[in-house]
Amino acid sequence: MKIRQKPIIKPTVAAVIGWIMAASFAANVNAAPVIVADVTDWSTTPMEVVNVNDPYLNYDGGVYAGINTLAVTENGNTTINSGFCIDPFHWSDSGPTAGYSTVPLADAPKLPGTLNAATALDIEKLWAEFYSSTMSSPSAAGLQVAIWELISANAVATAELPANEALVITSYDYGASIDLASLATYTGPVANLTALTGPGQDYVIDSAPDGGETFIMLALTMSALVLARPAIIKSASLKLKTCRISPSKNL
Numbered sequence: 001m002k003i004r005q006k007p008i009i010k011p012t013v014a015a016v017i018g019w020i021m022a023a024s025f026a027a028n029v030n031a032a033p034v035i036v037a038d039v040t041d042w043s044t045t046p047m048e049v050v051n052v053n054d055p056y057l058n059y060d061g062g063v064y065a066g067i068n069t070l071a072v073t074e075n076g077n078t079t080i081n082s083g084f085c086i087d088p089f090h091w092s093d094s095g096p097t098a099g100y101s102t103v104p105l106a107d108a109p110k111l112p113g114t115l116n117a118a119t120a121l122d123i124e125k126l127w128a129e130f131y132s133s134t135m136s137s138p139s140a141a142g143l144q145v146a147i148w149e150l151i152s153a154n155a156v157a158t159a160e161l162p163a164n165e166a167l168v169i170t171s172y173d174y175g176a177s178i179d180l181a182s183l184a185t186y187t188g189p190v191a192n193l194t195a196l197t198g199p200g201q202d203y204v205i206d207s208a209p210d211g212g213e214t215f216i217m218l219a220l221t222m223s224a225l226v227l228a229r230p231a232i233i234k235s236a237s238l239k240l241k242t243c244r245i246s247p248s249k250n251l
Helices: 013-029 117-130 137-157 176-184 212-228
Strands: 034-038 047-054 059-066 068-074 077-085 097-104 193-197 203-206
Touching (some): 068 097, 137 176
Antiparallel strands (some): 034 068
C-alpha cells in the first residue's frame, strides 16, 4: 500500500540526533529488526531538484535527487551509510522505521519496482563508475535519476508496472542518459552493494558502510552544533517518500 505524500517539516539537528539514539536504543531492546532512519541534510548533501511525472503515485512535480544519508541499526550496531533511493513508487517514512531487511540488491525493491540480476548488475556498474563521496551535486543527481530510470524500465519490462505508469523525468536529467549509455561499453569493476527494503522507501548502500566510529563522530558533531546555536526549523518542503526525488519531496 502506498504512503500518501504529506508535508514534512525538515528535522532539526537535535531531531536527527534523537532519531539515531532512538534507533540504537530500540535495537538494543529488540535486536531482530533492522531500523532505518533517513537523516539526510538536503541543504548540504550533493543533490539537485528534478521534475518527475510519477503516475503510480499520482504525483507530478519536483523532487530531490542526490545522495541519501541513512542511519542503519542492526543487531545493536548503528552505521551511517551513503545511498540512493531504489523505490520511486512509494513514499519514505520519517524517523527511525523498523521492519527493514538487508538483502542482495537483486532481491529488492518491493513491487512494483523489483529488480533482477541484470538490472542490479547495471546499478552496481553505475555506482562503480560514477559514485564518489565527493561527487558534485549534478553528478549525484544524474546517478540517482539513472537508477530510477533503470528500475522503472525494468518494472515495465517485467509487466509489474503498466507502461502508462512508468516514471518520466520531465526536466533536465543531469546526465543520467549519458550515465546509462556508458553501460554498453563499461568493462571496469562493479560495486558490492546491499539493499535496504522495508515499509518505507527502499535504498541501495555500499556493502562496506562506515563503522561505529563514524556514528560516534557524527553524534558528537551534531551535539556541538546544537550547543553552538539554536536549531532552525525549515518548513515548506515536502518530502517525497520514495528515494529522494523532488525539490520539495523525497522519493
